[in-house]
Amino acid sequence: MSYVEIPWIRLLGAALLVVLAILLSWKQKLGLGVDLVVGAVRAAVQLIAIGFVLVLLFNSEQPWLTLLALFVMMSVAAWTASRRVRHGPGWKALTPRAFVAIGVGFAVALLPVLAWVIPVRPLLSARYAIPIGGMVLATGMNTVTLVLERVFANAHQRGSLIEQALALGATPAQAMAPMQREAVRAAMLPSINALLTLGLVQLPGMMTGQILSGTDPTHAVRYQLVIMYQLVAVAAVAGAIAAWMARRALFDEGARLRTFSPAKKR
DSSP states (O other): OOOOOOOHHHHHHHTHHHHHHHHHHHHTTOSOHHHHHHHHHHHHHHHHHHHHHHHHHHHHOOHHHHHHHHHHHHHHHHHHHHHTOOSSSOHHHHHHHHHHHHHHHHHHHHHHIIIIISOOSSTTOHHHHHHHHHHHHHHHHHHHHHHHHHHHHHHHHTHHHHHHHHHTTOOHHHHHHHHHHHHHHHHHHHHHHHHHHBTTTBOOHHHHHHHHTTOOHHHHHHHHHHHHHHHHHHHHHHHHHHHHHHHHHHBOTTSOBOOOOOOSOO
8 A cells, every 4th residue: 555645736725724723813813823824834845845855865875964964953953942941041052051962862862773673774874864863853852941941940930949958058969959850850741641642642643654655553653662762762861961951050160059031032
């Protein structure tokens, strides 16, 4: 069984669903019309462009091109994660930290899978590394954003409690430990919820795509399980590193708490 091709004209028909959302936004005075139009156009342009790029990458199978593509994707993920943090030292200071947190989680979740679980040769085959890597990076990006924002926001709101703990002899790590645990736990909940409801509430995107393309559902299930386990791993690793880096950014060399004003706009 082969997949059903979607002609461009029918793809335009699907865009009518966005028009419906715009009309409802206008009717209810939600003020989301411009965002919906911009989002729909950007999504189409970006996905069509990346489709042509992927064709080139798949045909060339040059590992250095795959590495370059993954580096660009990781850089965009780190920049996006940093820009979404309202509290903290600002996106310029946070982007390198987010890059490290996402990068380490990405490597831990992706490389062992490509080396052993799905033994791809070459290891960085674009056909596998980029689609799977993109899903892993997206989860890492969202986790890092949530952790950074939550740690910095809690430090801003509970600054007096942190300073009291420091005055009583606690180290910065001890004073911040409850807030770090709270932030990482909250950031991991979406991944855990996805695991608990997998197959009952949702058929995830990769599995659905494989089934629609004609893959045996039992084979698609195995791939989806691998992906879900990767997403949990990247959330745990990236979240823990982001929390640690946020705590390091909150204190100066003398273990004094820094204060950051919330950003009005990123």
